[in-house]
Amino acid sequence: MNNAIDLHQKLALIADHWHPRVIAELNDIQFKVVKFEGDFVWHKHDDTDEAFLVIQGEMIVEFRDRVVRVGEGQLFVVPKGIEHITRAERECHALIIEPRGVVNTGEAGGELTAPLDDWI
Amino acid sequence: MNNAIDLHQKLALIADHWHPRVIAELNDIQFKVVKFEGDFVWHKHDDTDEAFLVIQGEMIVEFRDRVVRVGEGQLFVVPKGIEHITRAERECHALIIEPRGVVNTGEAGGELTAPLDDWI
Numbered sequence: 001m002n003n004a005i006d007l008h009q010k011l012a013l014i015a016d017h018w019h020p021r022v023i024a025e026l027n028d029i030q031f032k033v034v035k036f037e038g039d040f041v042w043h044k045h046d047d048t049d050e051a052f053l054v055i056q057g058e059m060i061v062e063f064r065d066r067v068v069r070v071g072e073g074q075l076f077v078v079p080k081g082i083e084h085i086t087r088a089e090r091e092c093h094a095l096i097i098e099p100r101g102v103v104n105t106g107e108a109g110g111e112l113t114a115p116l117d118d119w120i
Numbered sequence: 121m122n123n124a125i126d127l128h129q130k131l132a133l134i135a136d137h138w139h140p141r142v143i144a145e146l147n148d149i150q151f152k153v154v155k156f157e158g159d160f161v162w163h164k165h166d167d168t169d170e171a172f173l174v175i176q177g178e179m180i181v182e183f184r185d186r187v188v189r190v191g192e193g194q195l196f197v198v199p200k201g202i203e204h205i206t207r208a209e210r211e212c213h214a215l216i217i218e219p220r221g222v223v224n225t226g227e228a229g230g231e232l233t234a235p236l237d238d239w240i
Contacts, residue, residue: 004191007193024195026170026171026218
Protein backbone atom coordinates (compact mmCIF):
# COMPACT_ATOMS: atom_id res chain seq x y z
CA MET A 1 0.00 0.00 0.00
CA ASN A 2 1.28 3.45 -0.84
CA ASN A 3 2.07 6.29 1.50
CA ALA A 4 0.79 9.81 1.17
CA ILE A 5 2.05 11.48 -2.01
CA ASP A 6 3.26 15.05 -1.79
CA LEU A 7 2.28 17.01 -4.89
CA HIS A 8 4.99 19.66 -4.51
CA GLN A 9 7.68 17.02 -3.97
CA LYS A 10 6.61 15.21 -7.13
CA LEU A 11 6.44 18.43 -9.12
CA ALA A 12 9.95 19.34 -7.95
CA LEU A 13 11.23 16.26 -9.81
CA ILE A 14 9.91 17.54 -13.14
CA ALA A 15 12.11 19.73 -15.37
CA ASP A 16 10.21 19.63 -18.67
CA HIS A 17 6.90 21.03 -19.86
CA TRP A 18 3.72 19.36 -21.18
CA HIS A 19 4.83 15.92 -20.00
CA PRO A 20 2.39 14.55 -17.40
CA ARG A 21 3.72 12.01 -14.87
CA VAL A 22 1.46 9.53 -13.08
CA ILE A 23 1.67 9.70 -9.26
CA ALA A 24 -1.30 7.56 -8.18
CA GLU A 25 -4.29 5.55 -9.39
CA LEU A 26 -7.89 5.29 -8.21
CA ASN A 27 -9.51 2.30 -9.91
CA ASP A 28 -8.97 3.11 -13.62
CA ILE A 29 -8.38 6.80 -12.97
CA GLN A 30 -4.88 8.25 -12.92
CA PHE A 31 -3.56 11.28 -11.07
CA LYS A 32 -0.79 13.01 -13.01
CA VAL A 33 1.32 16.05 -12.22
CA VAL A 34 2.46 18.36 -15.00
CA LYS A 35 4.28 21.64 -15.54
CA PHE A 36 3.63 23.77 -18.60
CA GLU A 37 4.06 27.21 -20.08
CA GLY A 38 3.04 28.73 -23.40
CA ASP A 39 0.53 27.12 -25.76
CA PHE A 40 -0.43 23.45 -26.08
CA VAL A 41 -2.30 22.24 -29.20
CA TRP A 42 -5.98 22.23 -30.10
CA HIS A 43 -7.39 18.77 -29.41
CA LYS A 44 -10.26 16.86 -27.83
CA HIS A 45 -10.86 13.61 -25.99
CA ASP A 46 -13.90 11.88 -27.48
CA ASP A 47 -14.29 9.26 -24.74
CA THR A 48 -13.69 11.09 -21.51
CA ASP A 49 -13.85 14.25 -19.46
CA GLU A 50 -10.51 15.57 -18.18
CA ALA A 51 -10.01 17.40 -14.87
CA PHE A 52 -7.32 19.94 -13.97
CA LEU A 53 -6.56 21.15 -10.46
CA VAL A 54 -4.11 24.06 -10.51
CA ILE A 55 -1.44 23.68 -7.83
CA GLN A 56 0.62 26.76 -8.67
CA GLY A 57 0.10 29.60 -11.12
CA GLU A 58 -2.79 29.97 -13.54
CA MET A 59 -3.86 28.07 -16.61
CA ILE A 60 -6.09 29.11 -19.46
CA VAL A 61 -8.44 26.64 -21.13
CA GLU A 62 -9.63 28.06 -24.42
CA PHE A 63 -12.62 26.63 -26.28
CA ARG A 64 -13.81 27.70 -29.74
CA ASP A 65 -16.41 29.95 -28.11
CA ARG A 66 -15.04 30.90 -24.69
CA VAL A 67 -12.02 31.14 -22.42
CA VAL A 68 -11.78 29.84 -18.85
CA ARG A 69 -9.06 30.94 -16.44
CA VAL A 70 -8.23 28.40 -13.75
CA GLY A 71 -6.27 29.80 -10.80
CA GLU A 72 -4.36 28.23 -7.95
CA GLY A 73 -6.61 25.99 -5.85
CA GLN A 74 -9.24 25.81 -8.58
CA LEU A 75 -10.61 22.75 -10.32
CA PHE A 76 -11.90 22.63 -13.88
CA VAL A 77 -13.39 19.74 -15.84
CA VAL A 78 -13.06 19.81 -19.63
CA PRO A 79 -16.10 17.96 -21.03
CA LYS A 80 -15.47 15.06 -23.36
CA GLY A 81 -15.61 15.66 -27.09
CA ILE A 82 -15.08 19.43 -26.88
CA GLU A 83 -12.12 20.97 -28.69
CA HIS A 84 -9.84 22.95 -26.42
CA ILE A 85 -6.32 24.25 -26.02
CA THR A 86 -4.51 24.82 -22.74
CA ARG A 87 -2.11 27.71 -22.20
CA ALA A 88 -0.17 29.39 -19.43
CA GLU A 89 1.40 32.82 -19.56
CA ARG A 90 3.88 31.80 -16.83
CA GLU A 91 4.87 28.30 -15.73
CA CYS A 92 1.86 26.55 -14.24
CA HIS A 93 1.80 23.40 -12.09
CA ALA A 94 -1.31 21.23 -12.22
CA LEU A 95 -2.78 17.92 -11.18
CA ILE A 96 -4.59 16.12 -14.02
CA ILE A 97 -7.27 13.55 -13.21
CA GLU A 98 -8.42 11.33 -16.08
CA PRO A 99 -8.76 7.64 -17.00
CA ARG A 100 -5.71 5.50 -17.68
CA GLY A 101 -4.78 5.54 -21.37
CA VAL A 102 -5.70 9.13 -22.26
CA VAL A 103 -3.20 10.64 -24.68
CA ASN A 104 -2.45 14.26 -23.78
CA THR A 105 -2.84 15.55 -27.34
CA GLY A 106 -6.04 13.59 -27.99
CA GLU A 107 -6.66 13.01 -31.69
CA ALA A 108 -4.31 15.80 -32.71
CA GLY A 109 -0.98 14.03 -32.08
CA GLY A 110 2.23 15.89 -32.85
CA GLU A 111 5.48 16.58 -31.05
CA LEU A 112 3.89 17.45 -27.70
CA THR A 113 2.40 13.95 -27.42
CA ALA A 114 3.69 12.47 -24.15
CA PRO A 115 4.21 8.79 -23.34
CA LEU A 116 1.50 7.02 -21.34
CA ASP A 117 1.97 5.54 -17.86
CA ASP A 118 5.09 7.52 -17.15
CA TRP A 119 5.28 7.29 -13.34
CA ILE A 120 7.32 9.58 -11.15
CA MET B 121 -20.32 24.08 -19.27
CA ASN B 122 -19.01 24.88 -15.82
CA ASN B 123 -16.53 27.51 -14.79
CA ALA B 124 -13.47 26.91 -12.66
CA ILE B 125 -14.40 25.78 -9.15
CA ASP B 126 -12.53 27.31 -6.23
CA LEU B 127 -11.95 24.72 -3.50
CA HIS B 128 -11.52 27.26 -0.70
CA GLN B 129 -14.69 29.11 -1.72
CA LYS B 130 -16.66 25.87 -1.69
CA LEU B 131 -15.19 24.83 1.67
CA ALA B 132 -16.10 28.22 3.13
CA LEU B 133 -19.78 27.33 2.56
CA ILE B 134 -19.55 24.25 4.79
CA ALA B 135 -20.25 24.52 8.51
CA ASP B 136 -20.62 20.86 9.50
CA HIS B 137 -18.22 17.93 9.76
CA TRP B 138 -18.09 14.55 7.96
CA HIS B 139 -20.62 15.67 5.34
CA PRO B 140 -19.04 15.60 1.85
CA ARG B 141 -20.47 17.93 -0.79
CA VAL B 142 -20.12 17.28 -4.52
CA ILE B 143 -18.51 20.13 -6.46
CA ALA B 144 -17.78 18.51 -9.86
CA GLU B 145 -17.95 15.30 -11.86
CA LEU B 146 -15.51 13.61 -14.24
CA ASN B 147 -17.38 10.84 -16.10
CA ASP B 148 -18.72 8.72 -13.18
CA ILE B 149 -16.22 10.12 -10.70
CA GLN B 150 -17.24 12.79 -8.20
CA PHE B 151 -15.12 15.47 -6.55
CA LYS B 152 -16.37 16.27 -3.05
CA VAL B 153 -15.16 18.75 -0.46
CA VAL B 154 -15.42 17.91 3.22
CA LYS B 155 -14.44 19.27 6.64
CA PHE B 156 -13.89 16.97 9.58
CA GLU B 157 -12.39 16.73 13.04
CA GLY B 158 -12.15 13.90 15.55
CA ASP B 159 -12.82 10.27 14.67
CA PHE B 160 -14.93 8.84 11.85
CA VAL B 161 -16.01 5.15 11.97
CA TRP B 162 -14.25 1.97 10.90
CA HIS B 163 -15.53 0.97 7.47
CA LYS B 164 -14.51 -0.18 4.00
CA HIS B 165 -15.61 0.20 0.40
CA ASP B 166 -15.67 -3.19 -1.27
CA ASP B 167 -16.10 -1.91 -4.81
CA THR B 168 -13.79 1.06 -5.11
CA ASP B 169 -10.64 2.85 -4.08
CA GLU B 170 -11.12 6.27 -2.47
CA ALA B 171 -8.75 9.22 -2.82
CA PHE B 172 -8.18 12.11 -0.41
CA LEU B 173 -6.29 15.29 -1.21
CA VAL B 174 -5.73 17.38 1.92
CA ILE B 175 -6.41 21.06 1.27
CA GLN B 176 -5.85 22.35 4.81
CA GLY B 177 -4.61 20.69 7.99
CA GLU B 178 -3.70 17.03 8.38
CA MET B 179 -5.71 13.83 8.31
CA ILE B 180 -4.89 10.42 9.70
CA VAL B 181 -5.96 7.26 7.91
CA GLU B 182 -5.68 4.32 10.27
CA PHE B 183 -5.71 0.73 9.03
CA ARG B 184 -5.75 -2.39 11.23
CA ASP B 185 -1.98 -2.69 10.79
CA ARG B 186 -0.66 0.81 10.11
CA VAL B 187 -1.30 4.53 10.28
CA VAL B 188 -0.82 7.04 7.47
CA ARG B 189 -0.61 10.78 8.03
CA VAL B 190 -1.71 12.89 5.06
CA GLY B 191 -0.62 16.53 5.22
CA GLU B 192 -1.60 19.63 3.33
CA GLY B 193 -0.94 19.23 -0.40
CA GLN B 194 -0.70 15.46 -0.10
CA LEU B 195 -2.77 12.81 -1.87
CA PHE B 196 -3.61 9.39 -0.49
CA VAL B 197 -5.58 6.56 -2.07
CA VAL B 198 -7.34 4.11 0.27
CA PRO B 199 -7.45 0.75 -1.55
CA LYS B 200 -10.82 -0.89 -2.02
CA GLY B 201 -11.91 -3.53 0.46
CA ILE B 202 -9.51 -2.46 3.22
CA GLU B 203 -10.94 -1.47 6.60
CA HIS B 204 -9.94 2.01 7.67
CA ILE B 205 -10.91 4.91 9.88
CA THR B 206 -10.18 8.57 9.19
CA ARG B 207 -9.35 11.04 11.95
CA ALA B 208 -8.15 14.60 12.40
CA GLU B 209 -6.74 16.10 15.57
CA ARG B 210 -7.73 19.58 14.36
CA GLU B 211 -10.26 20.53 11.70
CA CYS B 212 -9.08 19.25 8.33
CA HIS B 213 -10.31 20.24 4.86
CA ALA B 214 -10.05 17.69 2.09
CA LEU B 215 -11.04 16.91 -1.47
CA ILE B 216 -12.43 13.40 -1.92
CA ILE B 217 -12.29 11.73 -5.34
CA GLU B 218 -14.39 8.58 -5.77
CA PRO B 219 -17.14 7.14 -8.00
CA ARG B 220 -20.68 8.46 -7.82
CA GLY B 221 -22.76 6.50 -5.31
CA VAL B 222 -20.13 5.77 -2.67
CA VAL B 223 -21.58 5.99 0.84
CA ASN B 224 -19.12 7.70 3.19
CA THR B 225 -19.52 5.10 5.96
CA GLY B 226 -19.29 2.13 3.57
CA GLU B 227 -20.90 -1.00 4.99
CA ALA B 228 -20.79 0.33 8.55
CA GLY B 229 -23.68 2.79 8.35
CA GLY B 230 -24.58 4.77 11.48
CA GLU B 231 -25.26 8.38 12.33
CA LEU B 232 -22.30 9.78 10.36
CA THR B 233 -23.73 8.44 7.10
CA ALA B 234 -24.11 11.42 4.75
CA PRO B 235 -26.63 11.80 1.91
CA LEU B 236 -25.42 11.08 -1.62
CA ASP B 237 -25.23 13.64 -4.43
CA ASP B 238 -25.35 16.61 -2.10
CA TRP B 239 -24.03 19.39 -4.34
CA ILE B 240 -22.69 22.70 -3.08
